[in-house]
Amino acid sequence: MDKELIQKAAEFMLKAHNGEFRKGGAPYFVHPCAVLAQVVDWGITDDTIAVACLLHDVRESNPRITHKAIISAFGEKVADVVDELTFLPPENADSRTKGKLKTEYMASFRLKSLEALVVKLSDRCCNVCDFFASDPNYAPKYFFKAEALYETMVQRQEEITERFGEA
Numbered sequence: 001m002d003k004e005l006i007q008k009a010a011e012f013m014l015k016a017h018n019g020e021f022r023k024g025g026a027p028y029f030v031h032p033c034a035v036l037a038q039v040v041d042w043g044i045t046d047d048t049i050a051v052a053c054l055l056h057d058v059r060e061s062n063p064r065i066t067h068k069a070i071i072s073a074f075g076e077k078v079a080d081v082v083d084e085l086t087f088l089p090p091e092n093a094d095s096r097t098k099g100k101l102k103t104e105y106m107a108s109f110r111l112k113s114l115e116a117l118v119v120k121l122s123d124r125c126c127n128v129c130d131f132f133a134s135d136p137n138y139a140p141k142y143f144f145k146a147e148a149l150y151e152t153m154v155q156r157q158e159e160i161t162e163r164f165g166e167a
Contacts, residue, residue, distance in 0.1 A: 001045050005074075006036075009051040012073055016058035016065055024134040031126060032056060038122040044164050052081040052119045059086040077115075084116035085123075107148035110155065114163055121153055 013032050020028035036053035051074055058065050059082060070079035087105050089098045109117045124146050131139035153160070 001050050002047050005047055006050055006054070009054040009074065013054045013058060016055075016062045020061060022130065024130060028057075028061070031130070034126045035119065035122045038125055039118060042118075042122075042164070043166075044118060046115070046164075048077050048081060049115050049118055051078045052085065052115060053122065055082050056085045056119050056123055058082070060088060063088070081113055081115045081119065084112045085119055102145070103148070106146050107152075109149055110152040114156070114159060117149075117152060117156060118160070118164070120149060124149060 010033075014029055017028040017032075022028055022031055032054045035056060036050055039049055039053055055070065055074070055078070058070075067079050067083055070082055087102065089101045093101065109120055124143075128139055128143045131142050
């Protein structure tokens with residue numbers, strides 16, 4: 001992995017999540033770092049994936065961060081993967097509509113890049129672990145809300161293995 005690129009992405013992410021905290025009280029930046037660490041544990045060292053791990057929530061946290069800003073800093077491929085990972089429901093949507101849109105978003109990974117799928121799987125794993133620590137009763141519910149994502153992983157397992165090897 002390109003250490004300078006990872007450092008640049010970490011600095012960008014820290015700025016984007018400045019002052020944010022997770023529900024359990026940890027500074028937000030801990031989460032993107034955990035997502036990257038999980039991917040590295042899987043043996044994946046692709047620079048685009050590494051940067052996308054660190055930036056996967058920046059547009060949701062800070063809508064002023066644009067696709068163009070990410071292109072300018074990290075290139076079009078990273079910006080495209082971050083866009084694939086970004087879930088921005090309409091501000092005026094009610095919770096039922098947001099839930100439906102989130103379900104569709106999870107199912108959409110069957111058509112998205114392999115990079116986005118790997119980052120999203122890591123993100124979901126990290127979130128489930130966080131929920132087991134902070135809200136153990138909700139963790140299984142949260143896990144199963146992404147059933148379409150896991151089905152996609154199984155359907156694309158050969159593609160994942162071919163590209164990244166056995167994890």
